[in-house]
Amino acid sequence: MTRGEHTESDHHKIAGRRRTLRRWRHLRTFGSLTAASQVESAVSFATTATLVRHVGGAEAGKVLLVQSVATVWFLLWDPRFEDAQQRFVPLEQRYGRGRGTRLYHRLLWLDVAAGLLATVVGVVGALAAAAVGWISAEWLALLLPAVLAAGAATPSGSASAGFAIADQLSRLGVIRLALAVFGCPVTLTALLMVGTAGYLVATAITGLVYTVVVTVLAWRQVRRACGPPSADPVPVPPELVPFLVKSSATGSVSLASDSGLSLLAGLLGGPALVTYLKVAGAPGRLFASFVNPVAAQLYPRLARAAAQGSRTTVVGDVLRSSALTGGIGVLAVVVAAALLGPLLDLVYGPEYTVLYTAAVVMLMGAALRGAVIWAKVLPSALGFPGVRLVFLSAEGVCQLATLAGAIQLCSGALCGTTAFAWGSLGLVLLSTTGWFAVLWFLLRSLTGPGASAETGPAFGAPRTHPAA
Template identity: 40%
Template sequence: MLERVLPRMRPPGGRHLRTFTSLTTAGLSEAILPSLTLIALVRSAGAERSGQVIFAQSLASIWFLLCDPRPEDAAQRFVPIEQRRSGHGSALFLRLLRWDVVIGVAATCVGLLGTAAARPLGLATDEFALMLCLAIATRGAMASHGTAGAAFALADRLRDLGLIRLSCAVVSSGLTMGGLFAGGPLGYLAGQALGALVMAAVLYGRATRVLLAALGPATAHVRFPADLAGFSVKASVGTFVAGVSDSGILAVAAMLGGPSLATILKIATAPGRLYANLVIPVAAMLYPRLAQAAAEEDGRVLIRRDLVRATLMLAVAGAACLAVTLPVVNDVLGMMYGHQYAEIGTVAALILAAECVRGLVCWSNVLPLAVGRPSWRLGYLTAEGLLLLGALLTAGRIASDAFGTSLLYACGALTVAVLGVTVWITLLRRIVNEGG
């Protein structure tokens, strides 16, 4: 396979490079700016209260992962099909977007009612209940971000999406920092909630205009395709399982080792999240290309070509990132978070290495969806989530302190990443053949 693709390897064209740069800049800003606000939170509020904030955010994230039907994945697969079939792709997209907003509002209301009920039962202190309410409001405002963003992919305007995300990230971080200085941890969460609302309003309006301009006005009432529900359920469950490796891990860490362990893991995963945000645009750009190729007669060849190119380029990017970061990670973390956190540089390095390895097959998150096989993605993410959770629980049993637990977990995460890449490279031919 490599022999057929390598002679045709070439750098991305100017248009693709501009799109990648826009999305990457947005992703990096969405990773760096929250990290800076987290630094300010840890330094001003301490590990204990910061851990409570992180725990509240993790619980809110898990709740919305459970409630999210992932209409953005369904939109990118079914809207082009509807557009070719009837010319009413825009009507289908707008219906999906409105349903996403309604579900997000309903999930927010239920989450707030549940938190209000937990407080008089003694399940949460007044302050933590308020933290959780603000975190739920933030996630609720973000519920339709993904579907609105899908409009830019469908309209081939991902570069515009990157610019919008960058601007909103700057505004959101400013509101978060202002809230922290004005009201401490509660103000920090309130600023995040306000920033999420601003981004939701901007994205919703802009996405609607962009899609209508590309696909035409929504002049008809379109029913949901028969297989959309099954596709969405599998995609949603897969995304929930994937969330276990992020928000779920932090929530379990807080219950297992207290706020200190959650804070250590949150800090140690920051470099890895930064790199993940760097490679996420690759998957975002590949999704519409893969979905279109899967519908063509020679799609298998096109899919293999794009995936091999992406994997080779990401191998170079990952190696360069590790070469630059590993020698300085201890010093940087100590300087940013305080000398007491310098020792977790080893943990951060291992988790960053795991993200670099996972990044090699970042396309694994969109390939099964593009070829109409969401069960492939669901099965893999379930296995990965269970292995990561098992690694954390095992580390908690073996280690005697928070640092030891985080170090053992990082070793497990790297092992899981290597196994995952091996699985996807081995199964690539079969996945393409069954989906094509």
């Protein structure tokens, strides 16, 4: 065998080893993020179940309602830089070591400043509302720690984006898991010893600890991957602001769907309906926490493929992810149909087994949504964040209208929850079909090398603003 043949064989072996290592790395990242998501979901279920059993459904509904109010308040203020960071920091890094670090640092501190401002205004607003008699002292005692907790969590998204930029998502999963294990006994102890106010205060403290730890570690990871911040000034890319406006609005609308539903349920149906919706939606949230890491892994892959104009890579990742998450969704619904009744009895109590039908239907909706998990990141990765904004806005408005109609047509919380579950399933079915129908439009941006809308110059192209 000639020397050239030996060399070619060695190249094939090396390429095969690299592919194997990449697969194991993807599996390790998925396992880490999924484990963290599952533990966080388990902690959430444990605290919610303990809250319902300890103080009753009506009082638990008040806690869930003030948390929803605080979340909606911060949706109006949080700029949500994480998508823009993952999109533009690697682009900026191409033009000099440390330039991406400086841009990331700037956006992170802007997010922190926005969170602090929103927290101060929210606390002052709550105190003023109590002073003029709009809310009682009881509601104020619940609302203040809820606002502080939501404010503490505001910069966590931008901080977490640093791990994705540094290609260290598996490490982020480990950190999230450890912090979830730390926070669970703290919040449960506060709930059992102090009550609902203590529970909310503990949530604020653990949320602040989470944000500080993740922010410090993410900053170190970005610095290690991209170098120390550039000493030269780094101008803001002109494409960043339009992208940021659309991606921030998309993130806010996405989170507003759940919080807005709880808020509307509390205003029109009372705290008991809020609790029923929370319990019935728990299996669907658990399923979502299992498949969401797929979207976190897809984003950087799709963004790189979009920058290279690789339509084949994008289509392959989209179809594989749909096949994977769709199959998992079918299995989850089949298993839940057999086990969900006893589990509701075990976790929440026998009075909540009446929510079996609503819980299964809402899980079916979550499984359908999971079949297009790529829809969470594909529009932004291809430079069209406005597409997902339109979808989420339309779906959110329809969900709120469905809930309002269910409350008007039904006389009790159980009937309203079940009616909303079926209506929501129909809306998700339409949305899922629409995503597959619009997929061809999103792929049109990949007809040429590096073609992409709203994303700035392709990798290696001349800058449109002066490089320092």
